[in-house]
Each structure stands twice: as structure tokens, then as C-alpha cells.
Amino acid sequence: MNKFLKVMLMSLIGLVFVTGVAVIIVLYILDKEETKGKGMTIDEIVEYSYETPEVTTDLDDGTFVRIQFQILTDGKKAREELEKREFQIKNILLKELSLMDEEHFKKDLTGIEKSLQEKLNEVMVDGKITDVYTISKITQ
Numbered sequence: 001m002n003k004f005l006k007v008m009l010m011s012l013i014g015l016v017f018v019t020g021v022a023v024i025i026v027l028y029i030l031d032k033e034e035t036k037g038k039g040m041t042i043d044e045i046v047e048y049s050y051e052t053p054e055v056t057t058d059l060d061d062g063t064f065v066r067i068q069f070q071i072l073t074d075g076k077k078a079r080e081e082l083e084k085r086e087f088q089i090k091n092i093l094l095k096e097l098s099l100m101d102e103e104h105f106k107k108d109l110t111g112i113e114k115s116l117q118e119k120l121n122e123v124m125v126d127g128k129i130t131d132v133y134t135i136s137k138i139t140q
Contacts, residue, residue, distance in 0.1 A: 078127025
């Protein structure tokens with residue numbers, strides 16, 4: 001009987017432990033993933049975004065483009081860091097755009113935004129870029 005009681009007690013302790021771990025996972029980890037996907041308020045978007053200067057450069061086929069982006073970060077520190085990295089934004093833009101021709105530029109603006117987002121996230125330290133929006137574009 002004593003051995004049976006020990007097995008039951010150990011099983012009960014194990015069950016309580018597994019239940020506790022499951023509750024922690026559900027309440028903390030999964031809850032953070034759900035809130036990460038929720039949209040920001042417009043006030044947060046404005047506070048955490050950075051408007052790039054207008055950049056004019058030539059494309060691979062000789063045409064010119066003038067473009068400007070609104071870059072959304074995940075927090076105030078990230079936005080402040082992005083402001084300091086303006087020269088890197090311009091450099092990344094010039095490198096990426098110089099490889100494109102006018103047709104590619106017109107058809108794949110979303111690709112340019114995603115590429116800029118990925119390249120900037122590679123250099124970011126205090127946060128990350130969550131979205132890039134094209135706010136001005138002229139090809140010539």
C-alpha cells in the first residue's frame with residue numbers, strides 16, 4: 001500500500017507540474033504572439049514612424065526615379081535609431097534601385113519595400129522595422 005501511495009503522489013505532482021507549465025505557456029507566450037499581430041493605433045504609427053528624405057537616382061536602364069518612404073518601427077527607440085541611420089537608408093536605397101529597370105520598378109514596388117525592410121533590419125540594434133510604405137514615387 002505504501003508503494004501505491006508513493007506512485008499516486010508522484011503522478012499527482014507530475015500532473016500539477018505539467019498543468020502549471022501549460023498554463024504559463026498559454027498565458028504568457030501565446031498571449032504575446034496574439035498581441036504582436038494586432039495593429040497599432042494611428043497615434044502609435046505616427047509616433048513610431050520615420051519619413052525618409054526624398055531620394056533621386058538612376059535605374060539600371062538609364063531612367064531616373066525620385067522616391068520617398070515612410071518607415072514604421074516597433075518602438076520609440078527604434079525610430080530614434082533609424083533617424084541616426086539616415087545615411088544607411090540612402091545607401092541601401094541607392095544600391096537596391098540601381099539594380100532595377102523602370103519596368104521592374106513599376107511592377108514590384110512591394111518587393112522594393114520588403115527588400116528595404118530586410119536590409120534595414122540587418123543593421124538595426126534597438127528594435128526593428130515592421131513596415132515600409134512608399135509615400136512618393138516619380139519615374140522619368
